[in-house]
Amino acid sequence: MMHSMDELGDRIATNLRKGVLEFCVLALLAEQEMYGLELADTLVQRGLTASEGSLYPLLARMRHADLVTTRWDTPDRGRPRRYYAITTTGREHLATFGPIWRTIRAGVDDLVEHP
Amino acid sequence: MTTHPDVPLPDTSVPDLPAPARDWLTEVERGLGDADEADRREVVDGFRAHLGDALAEGREVDDVLTSLGSSRTVIAQTRQELGLGERRDPAATASRILALATVGLSLLTTIVMILIAPARSVRDGEVVWTLLTQGMNPWTTFVCILPTAAASLLVLASRTSSAAVRTGVTLGVAVALSAWVLLAMASVGWFWMPTALTAWLCLVVPWRMRSARHPSRGIGWVFAAVLPAVWVLAAVATGAVQLGGPGSLLPLLAPLLAALCLSIRARLTSALVIIAGLAVMMIGVVSADLLMLGFWVVGGCYVALGCGRWTQAVQAPARRPFAA
Numbered sequence: 222m223m224h225s226m227d228e229l230g231d232r233i234a235t236n237l238r239k240g241v242l243e244f245c246v247l248a249l250l251a252e253q254e255m256y257g258l259e260l261a262d263t264l265v266q267r268g269l270t271a272s273e274g275s276l277y278p279l280l281a282r283m284r285h286a287d288l289v290t291t292r293w294d295t296p297d298r299g300r301p302r303r304y305y306a307i308t309t310t311g312r313e314h315l316a317t318f319g320p321i322w323r324t325i326r327a328g329v330d331d332l333v334e335h336p
Numbered sequence: 337m338t339t340h341p342d343v344p345l346p347d348t349s350v351p352d353l354p355a356p357a358r359d360w361l362t363e364v365e366r367g368l369g370d371a372d373e374a375d376r377r378e379v380v381d382g383f384r385a386h387l388g389d390a391l392a393e394g395r396e397v398d399d400v401l402t403s404l405g406s407s408r409t410v411i412a413q414t415r416q417e418l419g420l421g422e423r424r425d426p427a428a429t430a431s432r433i434l435a436l437a438t439v440g441l442s443l444l445t446t447i448v449m450i451l452i453a454p455a456r457s458v459r460d461g462e463v464v465w466t467l468l469t470q471g472m473n474p475w476t477t478f479v480c481i482l483p484t485a486a487a488s489l490l491v492l493a494s495r496t497s498s499a500a501v502r503t504g505v506t507l508g509v510a511v512a513l514s515a516w517v518l519l520a521m522a523s524v525g526w527f528w529m530p531t532a533l534t535a536w537l538c539l540v541v542p543w544r545m546r547s548a549r550h551p552s553r554g555i556g557w558v559f560a561a562v563l564p565a566v567w568v569l570a571a572v573a574t575g576a577v578q579l580g581g582p583g584s585l586l587p588l589l590a591p592l593l594a595a596l597c598l599s600i601r602a603r604l605t606s607a608l609v610i611i612a613g614l615a616v617m618m619i620g621v622v623s624a625d626l627l628m629l630g631f632w633v634v635g636g637c638y639v640a641l642g643c644g645r646w647t648q649a650v651q652a653p654a655r656r657p658f659a660a
Contacts, residue, residue, distance in 0.1 A: 257382055258389040265403070274405035277382030278417035281375060300392055303385055 231271070238270055241322070243279060243288075245269045247307055247315040250289060254306035280305060288314055354397045357387045360407050367411030369426075371418055379414055427542040428494070430647035431502065434538035435490035437643040438509075441636060442484040442531040448621055448632075449480050449524050479520075483528050486512050490538055503539070510535040526629055530636025537644040545648065557598035557645050561609075564634060565591035594638055598645045606646035613638030 242264070249255060249263055257280070261273040270276065283289045288311035295301040307315070353361070361384060368376045383404065390400040404410060415421065450467075457464050486509050493505035513532035517525045568587045571577035594612065597605035613635045620631025 256389065257386045258393075261386065272405050272409070272413070273386070273403045274383075274410040275413045275417075277379050277386070278414035280382060281378045282417050284378070285375075300388060302389070303382070 235271065242270055242275070243283060244315060244318045244322070246276075246279065246283065247288060247311050247318075250305055250307040251312060251315060254304045256294075256302040256304050260305065283311070286310075353384070353387055353391070356397050356401060357391070360401055360404075361387070363407035364410055364414070367407065368414060368418075368420075371415075371420055375418060379418075383410075427545040430545055431494040431506075431538060431542040432491070433647045434534060434541060434643060435487075435494040435506075437640070438487045438490050438531055438534040438538055439484065441534055441639065442487040442513075442528065444617075445527050445531060445632075445636075446480050446484050449527060452621060480524065483513055483516055483531060486516075487531060487535065490535065494538075503543075506535070506539045510539055527632055529633050530640050533637055534640040534643060537640060541644050541647055554599045554601060554645065557641060558595045560641055561595035561598050561638070562591050565589075565595075594641070598641060601645070601649050603646055603649045606642050606649055609642030610639050610646065613640075613642055 245264060245267075246260065249260060255263070257277065260280075261270075261276050264270040264276065265273065280289060284291060284305075287308055289305050290308050291303050291305050293301055293303050352358075361380060364383060365376065365380050368379065386404070387397075387400055391397060405413070452467075457466065489505055490509050493502045493509075496502055510532065513528060513535050517529050517532050519525060520528075565588050568577065568591075590612070594609050597609050616635025616638065617632050618635075620628040620635065623631065
């Protein structure tokens with residue numbers, strides 16, 4: 222029974238994260254540009270994704286949608302890294318998402334905490 | 337520190353990864369084989385850089401791969417994100433098409449042998465036409481059905497998910513049909529040579545599609561198609577055959593034309609070869625003379641080659657799902 226509750230919890234969390242992961246990525250990149258592993262680690266530490274493998278196809282789609290842009294950084298010493306940065310369109314999407322998320326969160330909190 | 341604009345780095349800029357990571361990347365890349373090349377490369381480059389960075393930080397390769405997820409899960413997630421939908425395995429599709437082609441050719445051969453194929457004999461100074469199987473033992477006539485029954489196993493095998501069962505059954509049927517051709521070559525065996533060839537292609541073509549990193553360039557098909565022209569040239573060169581008029585150039589030109597068609601990985605050109613092969617087979621049946629076997633075998637082999645090349649042309653074209 223406990224096992225199935227864990228599975229249910231994982232499934233709920235996965236479904237919720239799916240819808241907001243794109244905006245979490247935009248929010249992180251709005252602070253500073255990041256390379257892939259750095260972005261993945263930050264998302265995992267914050268509990269915003271359980272599957273790092275879903276990040277790169279998402280980033281590819283976001284780049285095609287002009288929400289993020291990339292550049293390669295090739296230092297004289299060390300590994301070359303591909304950095305992701307938010308675009309103006311990405312910032313506009315993030316700004317649109319903010320009020321929507323706050324409305325949804327307040328509505329859900331109200332229902333779940335005071336049914 | 338130098339920076340570059342938004343262009344992918346060449347693979348050589350990334351140090352070698354451990355074997356499990358390379359295998360994982362290869363599986364992911366193969367699972368996205370029908371995606372646009374630039375999209376596939378972008379996603380795979382992201383994974384490659386992630387693996388390289390994580391390993392450079394001292395993390396264990398197994399831990400990094402576990403955190404990324406299984407290649408199967410990642411392929412499914414990526415395909416969903418790229419809007420590609422579920423992918424049909426082109427090798428499995430090729431296996432099914434060639435299995436059906438084998439059954440079709442064998443069935444056609446059986447029908448022609450039992451119901452149509454004429455035999456010419458002379459009795460009391462008069463030419464008498466009978467069915468080829470009429471003068472045979474009834475048991476031999478019944479045996480003509482066996483190759484089709486054996487070929488039907490290919491269709492069943494092509495639908496199984498077990499690669500070992502599929503390969504085992506296909507190999508067994510190809511060997512059995514080849515043995516039938518050889519054992520019965522004194523009577524009707526040779527007529528099943530195109531069927532046996534198609535069964536072997538049913539084994540080889542899907543294997544080649546699964547193991548090769550790049551689509552076939554068609555060199556093997558061209559080589560096989562041009563062989564009869566080489567044989568005719570050799571016969572002319574040794575004086576065994578003399579070219580009489582423009583019509584006698586056909587055995588030279590037709591294989592070259594077929595080779596040209598098979599050099600192109602397209603359904604239309606492959607279909608043309610199949611149709612031409614069937615036409616040659618039917619000419620053999622209608623002509624009802626000693627050349628019947630030659631027409632049947634040569635035409636049937638081109639049908640087999642056309643079917644094999646056709647299966648390589650039915651792979652889904654790359655798509656750019658992000659494009660407007």
